[in-house]
Amino acid sequence: MHRVYRHMIYGVLFMMALVLAGPVGAAEAPAATDSSKPSPAMEQLLRMGNFLAQLKQFSVTLRAGYDVVQESGQKIEFNENRSVTIVRPDRLRVDVERSDAEKSSVVFDGKAVTVLSPKRNMYATADIPEDIDGAVAYFLKDLRMRLPMAMLLVSRLPQELELRVLAADIVETTPLMSPPCVHIAARGQSVDFQVWIPAEGDPLPRRVVLTYKNEKGQPQYWADFSDWNLSPSISDSTFALDIPKEANRIEFLSQVPKPVKPAEKKGGKK
8 A cells, every 4th residue: 555645744834734734835915906996806805804803812623634645646634623712913922633543732922932742752942932923924024934824924915915915706695504605716826725714794614625736736724613702702821832841853955954065175185
């Protein structure tokens, strides 16, 4: 039997990918600006974007899955459950349990980001004196992490949608979801996505599907959202991790110095 490969990134970068990500494509290029009125589909996306961006705090549960393309070309789906808690401007916590039962957590407290993997008995921390938007940018640019749902966390969500969405259409309004949702299909330069937004009431997304069309095999990442809470119970321990004394502290991959190659000797023997 052929070996099944899971999406893997070594060290704490691997753990962070498990907490916040599945496979991902390249960053989107800005779409051409248009001063005309947004399409009905874009209006729905911006309705969702503006609502999420203005929330002062929220918590949500995600049941998610992502494809991993095997060497044979076959796609294998792996799953995870995640719980996300945000208090703007500078508090974020994500807890994840993977389909292989491994758990991990990441906390941003406005001063530093800390990642813990209890099974591996490892943690890492890095100073980031920023808000959530700055922390997400740090994850992407400095730690070179993959965050397919990153836009939903930032207060710049409406602007990001306007920059990244090249085209969007309303597929249907389906009564099969509770509440009935508008199903929108949107295209980007490297990532296409679908989102289901309630037709009435708070436009909190119920489902998102990402397709990485430039990646081999065009893998997908999907997430079903539930238990939205706009007034979550927050305690002192919410944005702190209980690090065991025997846990090993390691560096983020991007912080590990690259080995210096020995200087090559010039000329021949004397």
